[in-house]
């Protein structure tokens with residue numbers, strides 16, 4: 001047994017000191033403003049209000065940096081949220097379309113997240129955050145160490161329209177605007193609602209994979225409630241085509 005005064009984690013006197021090189025690492029720290037976590041630093045966000053199933057929602061849309069796009073529009077999000085049972089969204093009424101910081105992306109490229117106590121203005125409330133993406137930069141993943149769980153995620157991305165190139169050492173994932181929309185609008189958004197539902201029900205599952213599986217199942221269920229041609233309509237909007245083109249398409253393609 002170790003003597004109690006020994007800290008078993010601190011094996012080396014240099015750990016945590018400048019000599020161990022922590023200075024170098026801290027150059028990559030994500031800057032915090034005040035005490036708010038990095039995802040609460042909304043810079044010049046515009047606020048929109050919409051009513052969905054008789055309830056008012058706020059959308060904070062952050063100004064974009066060069067090369068980035070918000071993948072879903074406020075109205076497209078409303079069109080999907082409409083299909084979520086009202087009680088599942090009780091207490092949640094803020095959606096943030098967010099511009100990630102470059103430094104964050106290095107560590108956590110991500111489509112969206114649920115924040116249980118998001119500080120916006122002078123209120124703290126739950127919020128769903130959907131990240132803007134720079135689609136010009138493919139995601140590169142080293143092949144060694146891809147877990148079976150992540151492998152499943154890659155398969156899902158491929159089904160949703162992502163192009164995955166396989167070379168000797170790494171995978172390159174390219175995502176078009178439309179595939180990004182498929183992912184963020186019909187999966188991420190609903191997946192985060194799924195996390196909210198399990199949080200409200202008090203399901204505190206400590207297993208990350210179980211949590212994720214629950215949220216994925218929830219998203220798939222709500223997606224199954226959407227009309228089948230829904231994704232096509234979003235595709236038309238994404239390409240800037242007007243309502244007439246959408247109507248024409250539906251007349252042709254409705255069974």
Ligand SMILES: [Zn+2]
Nearest residue numbers: 191195212215
């Ligand atoms: Zn999740």
